[in-house]
Every structure is written in C-alpha cells, then in structure tokens.
Amino acid sequence: MRDLEATAVKTVFIGSGAGFAGDRRDAGIAVVETLQRCDGPRYLIFEVMGERTLAIAQRIRMRNPELGYSPYLEPYLHGVLAACQEHGVRIVANFGNANPLAAAKRVHELAAELGVSGLRIAVVLGDDLLAFIPAEEIAALPAIEGVSIAGKEIVAANAYLGARPVAQALALDVDVVLVGRTTDAALVLGPLIHEFDWGAEDWDCLAAGTLAGHLLECGGQVTGGYFCDPGFKDVPGMDNLGFPIAEIDAGGTTVIGKAHNTGGLVTRATVTEQILYEMHDPGAYLTPDVTLDISGVTLEDAGTDRIRVVGARGKPPPGTLKVSVSADGGWLGEAEMIYAGPNALARARMAADIVRNRCRRNGVTEPLRIEIVGAGAVFDNNISQRQRGINMPMDGEFRLRAAVRTHNKEVAQYVNDEVLSLFCSGPAGGGGYRCSITGQVNTASVVVPRGPVEAQTRVEEVDR
Amino acid sequence: MSETVSVPLHAVAHGRAGDKGNRSNISVIAYVPEAWAYILAQVTGERVLELFRHKGATAVTRYELPNLNACNFVIDDALEGGVNSSLSQDLHGKTLSFLLLGEVTVTVPRDCIPKGSPYL
Numbered sequence: 001m002r003d004l005e006a007t008a009v010k011t012v013f014i015g016s017g018a019g020f021a022g023d024r025r026d027a028g029i030a031v032v033e034t035l036q037r038c039d040g041p042r043y044l045i046f047e048v049m050g051e052r053t054l055a056i057a058q059r060i061r062m063r064n065p066e067l068g069y070s071p072y073l074e075p076y077l078h079g080v081l082a083a084c085q086e087h088g089v090r091i092v093a094n095f096g097n098a099n100p101l102a103a104a105k106r107v108h109e110l111a112a113e114l115g116v117s118g119l120r121i122a123v124v125l126g127d128d129l130l131a132f133i134p135a136e137e138i139a140a141l142p143a144i145e146g147v148s149i150a151g152k153e154i155v156a157a158n159a160y161l162g163a164r165p166v167a168q169a170l171a172l173d174v175d176v177v178l179v180g181r182t183t184d185a186a187l188v189l190g191p192l193i194h195e196f197d198w199g200a201e202d203w204d205c206l207a208a209g210t211l212a213g214h215l216l217e218c219g220g221q222v223t224g225g226y227f228c229d230p231g232f233k234d235v236p237g238m239d240n241l242g243f244p245i246a247e248i249d250a251g252g253t254t255v256i257g258k259a260h261n262t263g264g265l266v267t268r269a270t271v272t273e274q275i276l277y278e279m280h281d282p283g284a285y286l287t288p289d290v291t292l293d294i295s296g297v298t299l300e301d302a303g304t305d306r307i308r309v310v311g312a313r314g315k316p317p318p319g320t321l322k323v324s325v326s327a328d329g330g331w332l333g334e335a336e337m338i339y340a341g342p343n344a345l346a347r348a349r350m351a352a353d354i355v356r357n358r359c360r361r362n363g364v365t366e367p368l369r370i371e372i373v374g375a376g377a378v379f380d381n382n383i384s385q386r387q388r389g390i391n392m393p394m395d396g397e398f399r400l401r402a403a404v405r406t407h408n409k410e411v412a413q414y415v416n417d418e419v420l421s422l423f424c425s426g427p428a429g430g431g432g433y434r435c436s437i438t439g440q441v442n443t444a445s446v447v448v449p450r451g452p453v454e455a456q457t458r459v460e461e462v463d464r
Numbered sequence: 465m466s467e468t469v470s471v472p473l474h475a476v477a478h479g480r481a482g483d484k485g486n487r488s489n490i491s492v493i494a495y496v497p498e499a500w501a502y503i504l505a506q507v508t509g510e511r512v513l514e515l516f517r518h519k520g521a522t523a524v525t526r527y528e529l530p531n532l533n534a535c536n537f538v539i540d541d542a543l544e545g546g547v548n549s550s551l552s553q554d555l556h557g558k559t560l561s562f563l564l565l566g567e568v569t570v571t572v573p574r575d576c577i578p579k580g581s582p583y584l
Contacts, residue, residue, distance in 0.1 A: 052547070145485030148549045228478065231582050233478055269478065269493065272532045276491035279483035280538050282527050298531045311531070329548060369551035378554045379563045381519055381544060403551040442548045445485070 001436035003377030012047060012195045013038040014188050014212070015245040015259065017080065017093075019219025021048040021072050027243045029218065030082045030259035036087035036244060041195050044084060045187040047217045054181060055326030055441040057097035058156035067148035069103030069178075070095040077110060084173060085116050090167060092187045096180040098156065100125060101176045114464075119176065122169040126457035127181040129157040129323060129448070138325060138446070152327035155441065159321045159453045163209070164200075166190025169459040182323065183287050185213025188246070194433035196250045206290035207253025207314030211297070214285070215256055215274050215309070216327030219243050222256060222274040223305075237263015242305075254309045255302050266305040288321055288450070290314040320447035329440030333404045333412025333417035336373070338432040340397045347427040348372045348398040354426055355402050355418045366406040366416060373399035374433045401428075405440070412437045466574040474565035475583035476576045477503060481561040483545065486546040488516075488536060490558045490564050494533040499576035504528065508569045515567060516560075518541045537564070 015035050017028025028044060035042040049098045050068045061068025073095040100123035111119040129138055135154045137464055143149070147172040158181035167190045169177040175192070189209040192198065198205045205209055215222050222244050224235035233242075242262025247255045258266055275294060279285055285292040293313040339348040352370045359368055371377040376388025400422075404415045416435040423430060479491045492507060494500040499581040502538035510526040516524070520541050527536040543557045554560075577583050 118577070145487070146546070225477075229478065232474070268532075269495070272493050272534055273478065273480045273491060276489070276493075276536050277480055277531075278484060278489065278532060279491075279536060280484065280489055281525075282536060284531055295529065296531065367549070367551060373553070378552055378559045381552065401553065403553075405549065405551060425472065440548075 005372045010195065011040045012043070012192060012248050013040055013245060014043040014191060015247065016219045016243050017044050017048070018048055018072065018076050019048045019175075019217060019221060021050065021053050021070060023163045023219050024241070025075045027078060027241070028076060028116060031243050031245060032080045032083045032089055034259045037091050041191070042087070042089045043191045044080065044089050044091050046076050046091070046095065047184045047219070048076070048165045049094045049097060049181065049273060050445045051324045051326065054097055054158055054324065054442050055156045057099070057445070058326070066102050067108060068097060068099035070216045073103055073106055074110060076212060077107065078114070081111060081115050083116050085119055088201070090170070090191070091176045092191060093177075094179050094182065094187065096123060096178045098128070098180065100180050101462060102382055107176060107178065108462070108464040119175060120174040120461060121173045121176040121178065122171055122174040122459055122461045124165045124177065124179040124182065124457070124459050127161050129159055129453070130154065132454070132456050133157070136434065138323070141323065141446035142450055144322070144445045144447060147442045149325050149327050149442070149444045152442070154327055155178055155189065155327060156326040157323055157324045159448060160288060161195055161457060162191035164187055164289070165457050167193040170194040174458065174461060184217035185210045185287060186289070187434055188213030188216050189289060192248055203290055203314030203316065205252040205314070207312040208254060209248065210247050210285070210287055210290055210292045211252045211275070211294060211309065211312040212246045215254070215271065216244055216246055218274060218277065219431045220264060220357050221277065221448045222270055223258045223266055224270055226268050227273055229241050233269065234440050235263070235265055239263065242437065246308045248276065252312065255306050256309060266307050268301070271299055271307045271309065288317055291317055320451060321450050321453055323446045323448050325444050325446055327420045327442045329442035330405060330407035331409050331412045331437055332440050333406065333415050333437045334401065335416040335435040336397045336399050336401045336418055336433070337422050337430045338397065339427070339430055341395065341429065343394050344398050345372070345375060345392060345394045347429060348400050349423050350427045351400045351430060354422065355400070357414055358418050362414070364404065364411060364420060366404050366411055368415065369403045371401050379403065409437060468571055469574050470569055470571045471577065472566055473503070473568040473570055474562075475509065475581060476572055477565065479565060481558055483543055483556040486541050486543050488560055490537045490539065492535045492537065492563050492564065496576055497533050497576040499572060500530070500533040501571065501575060502570060502572045506533060507535065507568055511535070511568065512537050512564065515539040515564065517521055520544060522563045531554060
C-alpha cells in the first residue's frame with residue numbers, strides 16, 4: 001500500500017543532454033547538476049541518430065565489427081558519466097547506432113578511463129532487419145516516403161522500435177541503456193513505463209509520455225534554441241543555452257523546465273514551436289506505442305521557465321512498424337565562388353551562365369543547379385531562378401554556387417573544376433573558391449508487420 | 465478596435481519548419497491570441513500552396529490548433545525531392561518558415577502585433 005502511494009505522488013525527472021549528433025558537447029553537464037538535486041528517479045537522455053547517420057554507421061560496422069556506434073558517445077558522456085553514476089542519474093541513449101553492443105563495450109572502457117566503477121549497461125537489440133529478413137524482401141515492402149529503393153543495394157534497414165524494450169532494459173537494474181533505432185520518444189517513454197508501470201492500453205498516459213519525449217528529443221529546441229529571432233523573439237544567454245528537464249507524474253502531466261544557472265527560456269511560445277516540429281496530422285502522430293493526439297493539448301504557466309503540458313490523448317498504434325531503409329545515393333558535388341563590391345551581382349550572373357553553358361555543352365546530363373547565394377538561392381530554385389534577385393541592386397556580396405548529383409564521381413569533379421576555372425577565365429574579381437564532393441545515402445520509409453520484428457527484439461546486459 | 469495595418473505574417477506570428485521525405489511542415493503560431501482568428505481567415509492553405517508552387521508543391525493541408533493559437537501547414541512535394549535529391553543548400557527546407565512568415569502579408573488590428581515589436 002505504501003508503495004502504491006509512493007507511486008501516486010512520485011515525480012520522474014528526465015533531462016536531455018543532446019538533441020542531435022553535433023549538438024553542444026557540454027550541455028548535459030548543467031542538466032546533471034540540476035538533476036542530482038531533484039527528488040525522484042532521474043534520467044538523462046541523448047538523441048544522436050538520424051537516418052543517414054545510421055546508414056553511414058552500418059557501412060563502418062561492415063568494415064570493422066568493433067565500430068558503427070555513435071562517434072558522439074565519448075564527447076557527450078565524458079563530462080557527465082562520473083556524476084551520473086555518483087548521483088543515480090540513469091542514462092538512456094541511442095549511441096548504439098548500428099552497433100549497440102560495441103557502444104556498450106566502449107562505455108565500459110570510458111568508465112574505466114574515468115575511474116567510474118560498477119557501471120552496469122544494457123542494450124536493446126533487434127532493430128536491424130538485415131539480420132533476419134533477406135534484403136530482397138525488404139526492398140519489396142510497401143514504401144510510405146522517400147525514394148524508390150527497388151533494384152538498389154540496401155545499406156541499412158532498421159525498424160523503429162518502441163518504448164517497451166527500453167523499459168525492459170531498465171528493469172535489469174542497469175545504469176545505462178543503449179539502443180539503436182527506436183523512436184526518439186522511446187528514450188523518454190521507456191523510463192516512464194518502467195517507473196509508473198503504465199500498461200499497453202493506458203493510451204492517454206502513453207500519449208503524454210510520448211509528447212514529453214517529443215518535447216525533449218531535440219534538446220535546446222524547446223528552451224529557446226532554434227527559436228531566437230533577435231528583436232522579435234529574444235532569448236537570453238544563447239551561448240549557454242540550458243537544456244530541458246521534464247518532470248512527469250504518474251498521470252502523465254508534464255512540466256517542461258530547464259537546467260539551472262543557464263541561458264535560454266521556457267515559455268508557451270518555445271514549447272508550442274517544438275510541439276508542432278515535424279508533426280503532420282496533430283490528431284494522429286504515429287508511434288509503435290500509441291497514436292498521439294495533441295489537438296486538445298493546453299499549456300499552463302507553472303513558474304519562471306516552467307510550462308505545464310496537459311491534455312494529450314492516445315489511441316491504439318498502427319499494426320505495422322516504420323522501417324528506415326538506406327541505399328547508395330551516389331555523389332553530391334558542390335563548388336562556390338564569391339563576388340563583391342560594385343556590379344557584383346552582374347559578375348556572379350555571368351559566372352553562373354558560363355558554368356551552366358559549359359557543363360551542358362560538355363555533356364553533363366545529371367541534375368545540376370547553378371544559383372547565386374544572396375539573390376534568393378534557398379527560397380527559389382531552378383524553376384524560378386532570379387525571381388528574388390531580379391530587382392536587387394547590383395552592388396553587394398554574392399556567392400555563385402554549383403551543385404550536381406551524380407553516380408559518377410568524375411562528373412562531380414568536372415563541375416567543381418568548371419567553377420574553379422572561373423579564376424582565370426571568368427568575370428573579374430571572383431575569389432574564395434570552396435568545393436566538396438560527398439558520398440550520399442538515399443533513404444525510404446517502408447512498413448513491416450510488427451510480429452516478425454517484435455519476435456527478434458531483445459534486451460541484454462553487456463559485461464566489460 | 466485599434467487601427468488596422470498590413471504587415472508581414474512575421475509581425476504577428478512565429479513558426480518552425482520540419483521535414484519528412486519530400487513533405488514540409490511549417491507551424492504558424494500567433495504571438496497574441498487575438499491575432500489567431502485573423503491568421504486563420506487570411507492565411508489559407510490555397511495561399512500557402514501558391515507561395516510554394518514554384519518549388520514544386522502540389523498540395524497543402526492546414527491543421528488548426530485553437531488551444532495553442534497555432535496552425536500547422538503540411539506542404540506536399542515542397543522540398544525538391546527532400547534530402548535524397550534536393551540540390552538546395554538547405555536540403556531539409558529548414559529556412560522555409562521564414563519564406564512563409566516574410567512573404568505572406570496579413571491585415572490586422574495593430575493590437576495583434578506584440579508589445580515592443582519593431583513592426584510597431
């Protein structure tokens with residue numbers, strides 16, 4: 001009975017240490033300093049996976065079975081692992097990428113290097129479809145978005161697992177849970193299912209936990225990051241942005257706050273932007289755990305930098321799981337040259353015409369884009385070239401950019417060289433040549449029946 | 465009611481763009497609750513489709529969120545094929561929220577512009 005009462009009043013604290021691979025390395029430190037003073041179960045999550053990072057990691061693992069986990073594992077954990085272990089802040093992260101087992105071994109090594117002892121780590125496995133479904137069967141699965149993958153060599157195919165396996169891993173009483181491809185929200189919903197024992201049909205609680213995960217998964221995007229618009233939407237202390245900490249109770253009511261002694265802010269406006277981020281139908285945000293309906297969500301002020309989120313509703317999830325499939329995407333070549341001062345736009349336009357004409361004349365048939373940065377490049381495109389630039393003053397600073405997608409690396413090199421040759425054969429005063437040729441990954445989303453994937457899903461503790 | 469002014473949507477709303485495949489979603493959130501009804505009446509799905517047609521957009525669905533004083537525009541085929549095939553510098557269309565906020569003009573009572581705004 002006492003335990004039940006404790007559950008009823010218990011608050012779970014979950015902070016974010018990173019919202020993408022490339023996020024600030026030190027953001028988690030202030031979050032852990034705040035979490036260690038919170039009275040209740042505390043968790044720190046890191047969300048570092050994308051479809052492309054997973055495909056690249058899969059290729060790396062094929063070359064070296066000890067690799068294929070996130071390269072951000074070490075930079076993010078280095079500053080927080082000892083404090084998390086000391087203060088009982090459990091870590092849930094998708095550092096696993098294509099290789100959660102290798103990630104666990106690396107975290108054990110890092111713990112040893114940092115003098116952290118007794119660390120227990122579990123992994124979630126089974127998202128890698130290529131391990132148990134033939135590639136040709138995967139290629140034939142129904143696509144819901146992205147390019148056609150028919151006939152292409154599949155580099156990676158990973159199902160989005162839900163929060164249940166994360167909760168199962170936490171039940172092993174480990175300090176760290178490392179996953180590969182799960183939904184981002186599962187990093188938050190998993191701990192909540194573990195702490196509150198939410199059932200498979202507690203739809204509104206699962207929806208509230210999923211929304212808490214959606215709000216935390218992009219780190220500082222809910223605390224003023226990617227929000228600030230100076231003079232219009234001001235945010236203090238952007239160079240020391242505080243990452244979010246959510247407080248969630250057994251009924252799913254969530255308060256979004258942030259790390260103490262940091263910059264940033266939490267307001268209805270910051271939370272609303274993140275609620276709708278990458279959301280399509282607000283009545284049906286699909287996850288493997290629950291279909292989330294945010295159409296009745298309301299936000300309430302709950303003190304300085306604290307917003308209470310209530311009203312998420314849940315419905316049963318789809319009968320299928322989403323799978324991210326990746327195939328080789330050839331090469332992207334990009335080259336740039338800058339023109340400045342009097343008549344710069346006219347000189348940049350002439351450079352664009354030269355490169356376009358020479359590429360076509362010399363047989364480049366691939367998708368090619370020649371544009372002028374500073375004259376509407378990202379808002380326009382090849383269909384509407386120069387619309388925004390048409391009435392611009394000729395004087396200023398304008399950057400010519402050529403971009404090509406090709407399966408022949410030589411073509412990418414040729415287009416880049418056409419921009420380079422503007423130095424001696426183009427209009428006057430070009431400078432600042434930059435170029436790159438980068439390998440590309442194409443992705444598509446397909447759906448797969450839940451049964452065969454869930455039969456393969458498992459959790460295990462990884463010893464040193 | 466205060467004097468009526470014509471201003472860019474940026475004066476009365478903020479927003480954020482996200483991508484999934486070749487589909488963009490852009491939220492439009494009123495700074496002050498009074499502005500929401502004006503936004504709803506004037507920033508229609510048809511108007512947003514016209515704004516993005518030059519990028520290849522084929523359809524726009526507008527979802528309304530009265531509790532949040534917000535709309536969510538889901539714009540099909542707006543991203544030049546998305547990250548798989550776009551030749552834009554901005555493969556994900558992250559900048560496009562400001563195309564919407566900057567190029568759609570709304571006519572609103574001056575009270576719909578938040579206090580302290582440079583638009584006042």
